[in-house]
Amino acid sequence: MLSAESIKKIDYEITKYPADQRQSAVMAALRIVQTERGWLSQECISEVAAYLRMPEIAAMEVATFYNMYDLENVGRYKITICTNISCMLRDSDAIVNHLQAKLGVGFNQVTEDGKFCLKEGECMGACSGAPLMTVNNHVMHEFLTPERVDVILESLK
């Protein structure tokens, strides 16, 4: 069941499109549900599809096509670090090594306590702040150093 809060947010997104184009809101709807529940189970995707009156497979296609949707548990905090060229040139590798050592996980793994998951990201369009990472898709941290990463991890309770 979609929560009342999610439905309110999805309804706002639907107003952006013509009445016969509810499907257009699927990108936002999946984002809203994922933000609330942490990741998108098959059930979440079905509920979104039903609410938008679109075929379930079409919602599934969207959920699997875009990188920022998670179709499995990514812990409480998903950390996505960019390793593309501009970040790589400014040593994102040192940040990756630091994060992996500190959290004891590789990419696409969740820490034992279920708190963190590490993902490798593609260019996030903010290369002046390289190296950089996002936490749960929506909060970006730029100008990373191992020390700064420690402070950020510490702040995530």
Place this chain on the structure above:
Amino acid sequence: MATPTKTPEKVVKKAIKQKASKEQPQTPITIRSTGRAFSLESLAGQTLLTLRTLTEENPASLAAYEKVGGYVQIKKIVTEKTKAVDIINQVKLSNLRGRGGAGFPTGLKWSFMPRYFDGTKYLVCNSDEGEPGTFKDRDILRYNPHQLIEGMLIAAYTLGARVGYNYIHGEIWQDYETFEAALHEAKAAGYLGENLFGTNFSFDLYAVHGYGAYICGEETALIESIEGKKGQPRFKPPFPASYGVFGKPTNVNNTESYASIPWIMQHGGQAFAELGVPNSGGTKLFSVSGHVEKPGNFEVKMGTTFTDLLNMAGGVWKGRKLKAVIPGGPSTAVMTAEMIQNATMDYDGLSKAGSSLGAGSMIVMDETTCMVKTLKRLSYFFYEESCGQCTPCREGTGWVYRVISRIVDGNGKLEDLDLLTDVSNNISGRTICALGDAAATPVLSFIKHFRPEFEYYILHGKSMIEQDSLQVSGIENTMVNEHVSGVSALSERIYVKDGSDKYGAEPNG
């Protein structure tokens, strides 16, 4: 159209002077939504046009934009009922070329929109910059969103569009929120909605977001995404001007293109053209990243020299020597230091020097950069981001990535260089969208300009770049231990922790 009395660079100089006269030249401006601040001095040498609010407090606010003359042009145009053809003529005269990378003349594109259409016409802004090294539209969204809104209003009036969407890159979520806030601010102030300025002109504008797909920067993939589908490009023709969002006539421009329009209407197309050089009108936002002291966006006149731009970014970092530059994002050919050192930063200037302007995403590489490993990372990007629709791109990008990986792993053969060239040539020009060409360009240009480095790597099984200098820059471990096995490895890379600080990779399963 009046002759420009205040040129953008004069505005910056004046603002610096005013600040100085208040005896606080070092006072940084606090930029809303980022918490970052930078001083007016850091704007010296720039010609602020699309980012003209940067000299104001809270540059993203409506108040700041109105202070620099914001929303005056749209009001004037709408209330005076300026003819659409006159506006299009000014845009043509301005020599504004599409800032998203293709460089197609904006005025000409506008003239493709059908003038009479029985139904809703749409306006789309492409803020989905995802090509590595590109982050210019982000600064318009977070520092000067209202100028983009006014530019879209002028375009909507001119083209008869009733509804607009600004499609924003998913990862810059905080800037998406800034833009949404600006939309609410503009609506509350009577700049968006129905019957604007007491006329029958109405325009609704909405922010929509991507969620991690480079391909959605391609205009028809972006349109598919707005319709709530996976972002796979459409065949063209029909072009969006006749069959766009929801099958309706749609005009798609880049953020920086729209944001240039209010200035063009204020000062005239001629004045904009004169800021630049022949064939490249106006200013350009350059995103400078990589091995420079001060990475960032720099808005300068078209035709600015490479040297001046590099100096604005503080020069090559750590006092090192320049090795290579990708001038406009990886879909433009890489250049050696020699090729670019005397070039000017405009369409013709970079084309003459052997590459192209692209989106103005300048990635700077110093002498410690291993071109083989750099190409490997870029080829992984195109492999990962191929939408899978066209066989040459879907399969070819995987082949390219695997062949470069085996070179980096020390298992390369000299014939691999010809193989890479051959595969790339078979992607280029054989796909629905330009991503195929974009994927081929780095491979072809890296091998063309740095062939000895590739040959050395193949013959010795290691990089030509000295190990000590690598340790200095810290790029030694870049994905050295990682590989994907087998030709069928189209699955995601799976990293497995190997117990040490380094991360090794095991093939999936």
